Amino acid sequence: MPNMRMDRNPMPVQDADIRRCNFDEVALGYTEAQAIDEAQRCLNCKHKPCIAGCPVKIHIPEFIAEVAQGNFEAAYQIISRDSALPAVCGRVCPQESQCEKMCVRGIKGESVAIGRLERFVADYHNAHGEKAAPAIEKNGHKVAVVGSGPSGLTCAGDLARKGYEVTVFEALHVAGGVLVYGIPQFRLPKEIVRREIEQLKALGVKIETNVIIGRTITVDELMEEYGFEAVFIGSGAGLPKFMNIPGENLKGVYSANEFLTRTNLMKAYLPDSTTPIRKGKQVAVVGGGNVAMDAARCARRLGAEVTVIYRRTEAELPARLEEIEHAKEEGIVFKFLTNPLEILSDDEGWVSAARCQKMALGEPDASGRRRPVAIEGAEEIIPLDTVIMALGTSPNPLISDTTKGLDTQRCGGIIVEEETGKTSREGVYAGGDAVTGAATVILAMGAGKTAAAAIDEMIQTK
Amino acid sequence: MNRILDRQVLCPAVTLLKVDAPLVAKKAEPGQFIILRADENGERIPLTVADFDREEGSVTVIFQVVGATTEKLNHLMPGDYLQDFAGPLGRMTQTEGLEKVCVVGGGVGCAIAYPVTKKFFRQGTHVDAVIGFRNKELAILEDAFAQNSTRLFPMSDDGSFGEKGFVTDALKKLLESGETYDEVIVIGPLPMMKAVCALTKEYGIKTVASMNPVMIDGTGMCGGCRLTVGGQTKFACVDGPEFDGHLIDFDEAIARNAQYKEFERHAYESTCNLFREVK
Numbered sequence: 001m002p003n004m005r006m007d008r009n010p011m012p013v014q015d016a017d018i019r020r021c022n023f024d025e026v027a028l029g030y031t032e033a034q035a036i037d038e039a040q041r042c043l044n045c046k047h048k049p050c051i052a053g054c055p056v057k058i059h060i061p062e063f064i065a066e067v068a069q070g071n072f073e074a075a076y077q078i079i080s081r082d083s084a085l086p087a088v089c090g091r092v093c094p095q096e097s098q099c100e101k102m103c104v105r106g107i108k109g110e111s112v113a114i115g116r117l118e119r120f121v122a123d124y125h126n127a128h129g130e131k132a133a134p135a136i137e138k139n140g141h142k143v144a145v146v147g148s149g150p151s152g153l154t155c156a157g158d159l160a161r162k163g164y165e166v167t168v169f170e171a172l173h174v175a176g177g178v179l180v181y182g183i184p185q186f187r188l189p190k191e192i193v194r195r196e197i198e199q200l201k202a203l204g205v206k207i208e209t210n211v212i213i214g215r216t217i218t219v220d221e222l223m224e225e226y227g228f229e230a231v232f233i234g235s236g237a238g239l240p241k242f243m244n245i246p247g248e249n250l251k252g253v254y255s256a257n258e259f260l261t262r263t264n265l266m267k268a269y270l271p272d273s274t275t276p277i278r279k280g281k282q283v284a285v286v287g288g289g290n291v292a293m294d295a296a297r298c299a300r301r302l303g304a305e306v307t308v309i310y311r312r313t314e315a316e317l318p319a320r321l322e323e324i325e326h327a328k329e330e331g332i333v334f335k336f337l338t339n340p341l342e343i344l345s346d347d348e349g350w351v352s353a354a355r356c357q358k359m360a361l362g363e364p365d366a367s368g369r370r371r372p373v374a375i376e377g378a379e380e381i382i383p384l385d386t387v388i389m390a391l392g393t394s395p396n397p398l399i400s401d402t403t404k405g406l407d408t409q410r411c412g413g414i415i416v417e418e419e420t421g422k423t424s425r426e427g428v429y430a431g432g433d434a435v436t437g438a439a440t441v442i443l444a445m446g447a448g449k450t451a452a453a454a455i456d457e458m459i460q461t462k
Numbered sequence: 463m464n465r466i467l468d469r470q471v472l473c474p475a476v477t478l479l480k481v482d483a484p485l486v487a488k489k490a491e492p493g494q495f496i497i498l499r500a501d502e503n504g505e506r507i508p509l510t511v512a513d514f515d516r517e518e519g520s521v522t523v524i525f526q527v528v529g530a531t532t533e534k535l536n537h538l539m540p541g542d543y544l545q546d547f548a549g550p551l552g553r554m555t556q557t558e559g560l561e562k563v564c565v566v567g568g569g570v571g572c573a574i575a576y577p578v579t580k581k582f583f584r585q586g587t588h589v590d591a592v593i594g595f596r597n598k599e600l601a602i603l604e605d606a607f608a609q610n611s612t613r614l615f616p617m618s619d620d621g622s623f624g625e626k627g628f629v630t631d632a633l634k635k636l637l638e639s640g641e642t643y644d645e646v647i648v649i650g651p652l653p654m655m656k657a658v659c660a661l662t663k664e665y666g667i668k669t670v671a672s673m674n675p676v677m678i679d680g681t682g683m684c685g686g687c688r689l690t691v692g693g694q695t696k697f698a699c700v701d702g703p704e705f706d707g708h709l710i711d712f713d714e715a716i717a718r719n720a721q722y723k724e725f726e727r728h729a730y731e732s733t734c735n736l737f738r739e740v741k
Contacts, residue, residue: 171681173499173506173546181683210548212681216485239697240685249695249714251721255685261678266505274530275505275678276725349717396682397700 003040006109011116016329020300023185023269026326027091027119032070035120039067041105042112049102050114055446056154058082060099060114067117076125079118084157084200085150085445087126087192090119092183093442094290094320126195136203139163141459144228146213146399149177150441151234151432153200154448155455160203162456167228168205171212172265177236178433179441181265182257184294186301187323190264214398219406223427229462230427230455233414234448237433238396242389243286247343252278252351256287256295256390263298280304280386284354286340287390288312291438293323295388296332306332307382311339311359311372337361337372338380343387353383392438403428413437421451429455464498464547466540467520472602476526476570477536478512484519486549492577493555493672493704496521497680499546500534507531508677510574510703511550521547524573524602530729537737551680552703555670557581560644562588564636565611566629566658568650569595574672575649576603580610588612590636590643594629594650598622630657637665645670648707652716659707671707673698675719690714 012028013019019026030038042064050060059078066075079086095101095115103111141164145152148170156166174180176193201207211217213235222228240255242248259277262268266275283299285292288310296306308327310317313336317324328334337359346352358378361370395412407415407424414423414430421429431447433439468480486496495510513522527536538544555578563582567575572593582589591611595601601616601623608614615632616624625632633646648658649672662669675687675698682700689696692709696702 171548172679173548181679210546211485212548212551215549215551215681216489236683238682239700242685242688242695244695249688249690249718251717258678258684258686261684266678267503272503273505274503274729276722276729278721398682 002043003037005041008041008110008113009034009038009116011113013326016326016331019186020330023301025189026186029123030116030120032072032124035067035072035117036070038113039064039117042068043104045104049104050099050112053099053102055098055442056082056449058099058118063121064112064114064117067121072121072124073129075121076129079121083445084154085196085441086118087122088150088179088188088196089442089445090115090117090122091188091192092440094440096321098442126192136161137163138165138204141165142167142226142228143455143459144169144222144226144231145234146219146231147171147177147234147236147432147434148175148197148207149179149234149236149432149444151444151448151451152177152232153197154445155232155234155431155452156205157200157203158449158452159455160200160205162452164456164459166205168207169211169213169217170207170209171235173209174265175207175209177234181261182291182294184260184264184298186297187294212398214402219399219403219425219428229459230429232421232448232451232455233399233423233428233430233434234432234444235396235399235434237393237438238412240389240393241391243340243391245340245342247345247351248389250343250345250351251349252280252385253343253387253389254278256285256291256388257393259295259388260291260298263302269298269302277302278386280384282384283307283386283388284309284382284384285388285390286310287392288317288319289390289392289438290319290323290440292390293319293327295390297323297327297330299386299388300327300330300332304386307384308332308334309338309340309354309356309382310334310336312369313337313361316369335382339372339374340387341379344381351385351387353381354387356380356382393433395434395437399434411437419450420454421447422454427458463543463545466538466542466544469538469540472524473600475600476524476573476602478522478524478573479535479538480520480522481544481547482519483521483547483549486521486547487514487516487519490514490521490550491554492557492581494550494552495680495703496523496547496549497551497677498523498544498548500531500538501545504534504545505531506546506678506680508551508674508680508699510672510674511577512573513577521549524570526570528730529726530733533730533733533737548680551699553701555581555647555672555704557585557587560587562643564590564592564633564641564643564646566592566633566646566648566650567594568629568654569600570602571650571654571672572603572607575647576606576610578647578649579607583610583612590615590641592617592629592632592636594618594632594654595623596620628657629654630661633658634661637661637667643667646707647704648672652712652719655707656712656716659710659712663708669707670704671710673703673705673710673715675715676721689718
């Protein structure tokens with residue numbers, strides 16, 4: 001008999017007043033009893049709509065049924081058939097707009113906390129599970145993966161499990177891509193990313209850091225000189241976008257990429273880090289996505305009063321619900337319907353304020369969201385000492401500039417066939433933000449998975 | 463990890479390191495840079511390629527001790543390892559089709575000006591090199607320039623090396639005497655590059671300046687190295703590091719480069735103290 005309670009088990013978290021002063025993980029994870037209780041809320045319904053909501057099609061009711069029985073390792077084995085990074089996805093997926101959105105229990109009451117259960121199962125496995133990797137028979141084919149973020153790691157994992165010799169090339173000095181340089185420690189501890197990568201290495205995946213494909217080695221050389229039969233490009237999103245307003249290059253203006261890279265990759269929040277970061281007192285983050293929330297919460301932990309400036313309303317915020325809630329609990333202030341017009345400076349060229357336009361919502365635009373329009377004459381000056389622009393990114397030009405015959409969109413994204421990830425170049429596949437522009441971890445993983453299947457088919461039918 | 467093959471002290475504050483980096487050496491061209499970390503918790507710093515040997519698989523960088531990281535680098539000896547050494551990054555200097563150029567180098571910027579000068583000289587371009595230092599003690603690479611340029615004009619602020627005066631004085635004299643160039647390439651401290659660009663603008667000579675802003679990843683991700691060039695935001699790591707000197711907003715670049723001065727001064731002092739204690 002399922003547990004028919006309407007509300008889900010709340011996630012135990014670090015107290016907001018304590019956590020806004022540290023970088024330790026906010027969510028603490030379910031206990032075994034909480035996980036079993038939550039799992040019993042699943043009706044195991046016949047048509048399983050949750051699976052359709054998952055970009056990598058995890059067999060959700062099946063793994064939850066095992067959790068309900070207390071068979072946590074069995075549950076992990078079910079998830080890992082479809083997902084290479086469950087400990088990551090359980091933490092950073094926007095479940096409320098994917099699997100949990102489709103859950104029948106959500107119609108009257110709260111949906112089953114699928115993401116929290118996934119995280120529980122992955123953490124349980126990492127603490128108790130079998131570490132030895134299964135012996136895989138090599139098939140003698142070599143595949144190169146460019147970038148060690150979510151799409152690259154997924155593609156590499158899937159191919160390695162099928163027996164391919166996979167080498168992942170990473171431009172930075174550590175593997176993990178956005179999971180390491182972008183998403184902060186308090187949301188995704190780096191030890192978890194490291195462990196997931198160790199598991200891939202145990203499958204035989206080689207990881208070469210400090211190699212910039214497009215500069216150190218080109219895609220053509222990978223195929224012609226190094227003997228890779230296929231290349232998957234998962235190089236991620238690239239250069240940060242700015243608003244092109246006056247004052248954006250003043251001292252104290254960061255892109256979210258730079259602010260997060262200094263904080264997360266270079267650990268600028270630790271006292272012994274040699275990478276500097278400006279610890280502002282009054283910080284504004286411009287934008288409303290997950291990256292904006294991450295930047296705002298990092299700035300808060302570095303000691304600032306933080307304001308998120310967003311040109312639409314709360315209803316349109318693209319960030320994960322949980323991040324918005326956590327940000328508010330941590331004392332971050334939101335200024336909606338506000339758009340910066342100019343960043344002002346003091347006598348020494350440091351940021352002193354932002355002059356902002358007040359907005360109202362007008363007619364829906366192409367994306368279906370109501371377009372923000374300026375309210376004539378309504379301006380506001382917000383005093384600040386640091387501004388972080390979190391407005392998205394445009395694709396990195398390094399690979400497309402140096403790979404002949406690789407077609408890109410006008411904005412720079414690599415053009416692929418959606419069902420396979422195939423590019424205009426024979427043997428070259430792509431996925432993740434390098435194709436779509438800034439999106440989510442799980443969508444990138446889905447693309448890596450799709451491409452891995454297509455690469456396997458291409459090589460096997462050659 | 464990359465092994466240090468050779469180390470030379472060029473002058474009291476400037477050191478050359480030759481590093482084993484075959485993949486980088488295979489591709490490196492004048493004008494490009496590398497990113498390195500000295501040790502495990504080190505920061506990522508960009509250094510321009512000063513020389514490379516494709517056969518030996520080595521890349522040479524030259525740096526001036528200005529902060530904690532360069533101080534640490536300065537204590538590494540042949541046989542020691544650098545934690546990371548990635549590249550080559552940025553676009554190479556365009557040398558094709560130029561018949562007569564003037565390369566202007568200032569201070570440690572001469573380390574970057576040298577491979578460019580050499581490339582021009584070896585391809586048969588007439589290359590005048592103007593190199594300037596504060597004084598004789600700080601002068602580097604004089605012989606190397608002499609052997610790889612058509613004419614060399616050494617300058618120093620106090621007259622102890624070459625002629626007394628700034629590089630702009632030497633360049634001005636050349637231009638006033640009627641010399642013309644297809645292009646001037648300038649590499650050095652920002653105020654000096656600004657002054658050279660202002661001068662060549664008067665004479666309408668295309669000038670390329672090599673920028674060295676603060677960078678983290680160096681691969682087109684963080685946006686920390688942005689500059690305003692001709693009113694547009696450009697990223698030195700992927701669009702540069704060389705830009706049309708007449709279009710660069712130097713005042714903005716000078717301000718942005720000073721952002722971490724205070725932090726760097728503290729870090730430098732504590733690193734120096736650390737080495738003192740060790741001794």
